[in-house]
Amino acid sequence: MAKVKEMTRVTESPPPVVIDYTREPIVVVDNLHVIYRVYGGGGGKGTAATALMRILRRQNRPQMKEVHAVRGVSFVAYRGDAIGVIGTNGSGKSTLLKAIAGLLPPARGAVYTQGRPSLLGVNAALMRDLSGERNIILGCLAMGLSPEETRAKYDEIVKFADLKPGFIHYPMSAYSSGMGARLRFAIAAARTHDVLLIDEALATGDAKFRKRSKAKINELRRDAGAVFLVAHNLDQVEETCNRVIWLDEGKIRMDGDPKEVIAAYNEAIGK
Ligand SMILES: Nc1ncnc2c1ncn2[C@@H]1O[C@H](COP(=O)(O)OP(=O)(O)OP(=O)(O)O)[C@@H](O)[C@H]1O
Numbered sequence: 001m002a003k004v005k006e007m008t009r010v011t012e013s014p015p016p017v018v019i020d021y022t023r024e025p026i027v028v029v030d031n032l033h034v035i036y037r038v039y040g041g042g043g044g045k046g047t048a049a050t051a052l053m054r055i056l057r058r059q060n061r062p063q064m065k066e067v068h069a070v071r072g073v074s075f076v077a078y079r080g081d082a083i084g085v086i087g088t089n090g091s092g093k094s095t096l097l098k099a100i101a102g103l104l105p106p107a108r109g110a111v112y113t114q115g116r117p118s119l120l121g122v123n124a125a126l127m128r129d130l131s132g133e134r135n136i137i138l139g140c141l142a143m144g145l146s147p148e149e150t151r152a153k154y155d156e157i158v159k160f161a162d163l164k165p166g167f168i169h170y171p172m173s174a175y176s177s178g179m180g181a182r183l184r185f186a187i188a189a190a191r192t193h194d195v196l197l198i199d200e201a202l203a204t205g206d207a208k209f210r211k212r213s214k215a216k217i218n219e220l221r222r223d224a225g226a227v228f229l230v231a232h233n234l235d236q237v238e239e240t241c242n243r244v245i246w247l248d249e250g251k252i253r254m255d256g257d258p259k260e261v262i263a264a265y266n267e268a269i270g271k
Helices: 002-006 048-056 093-100 132-142 147-161 177-188 207-223 234-240 258-268
Strands: 025-039 064-078 082-086 108-113 117-121 195-199 226-230 243-248 251-256
Touching: 025 093, 064 093, 064 108, 064 226, 064 251, 082 093, 082 207, 082 234, 082 258, 093 108, 093 117, 093 195, 093 226, 117 177, 132 147, 132 177, 147 177, 177 195, 177 207, 207 226, 207 234, 226 234, 234 258, 243 258, 251 258
Parallel strands: 082 226, 082 243, 117 195, 195 226
Antiparallel strands: 025 064, 025 108, 243 251
């Protein structure tokens, strides 16, 4: 813990990565760069006039643009860490989580993880046309639980999601966004994860659910390798995490104690 505090610095260049040899590393992010390639950014498509302009300019294909979303991020997450990732819109938080989950390839650098990362996001792949009940079963099997383990966990998941009576049998398309988020979180929390990545999943939950999910995250933290939480609610990050990474234009601006990082972030955004 003391070592994590040592990492707290505000500098123009990213803070140096201080390695704590007394703790077990779970995620190592080494000079990670992620670049999106966007096609068709060259202005309008589909109209005869823009097509003619492209032909006249001898541009047969729409232009490709690059968005350099993560720019040289390095840090080490240790066993038991719950790391909040904060930053303004478009600073690269979701991209960083997706890259740790292995869903986006690094353009440069690398991510090493101990065990399998699981990304729990607002868009986590549950089937909208299927009932909550079916989604619990599919979700548990997809996470690698056996049919017996799935049956054993079913009641606990339903209880934790705490949906309105009967809703567990309705298709998820009938759920509010908060209800969907609760069920997704309840399913993901049913097993221990080596690396659990949570992207705004709790943001739509109400105060009561946030309190319960905080307790659950603490429980998961005890059993899991490391937990990452992307959220705009800074109180929630401060309550839940033992460490905060502040991303600014794809780079780490600060990494350390939640109170210190959040205070510096609030100051920078003029809060
Ligand atoms: N699929 C994509 N294709 C192209 N560019 C993308 C894509 N997803 C994100 N970006 C761009 O990458 C940058 C980082 O986006 P990202 O979603 O990681 O930021 P964020 O910090 O999670 O933002 P927010 O707080 O708004 O959720 C932004 O400039 C965004 O426009």
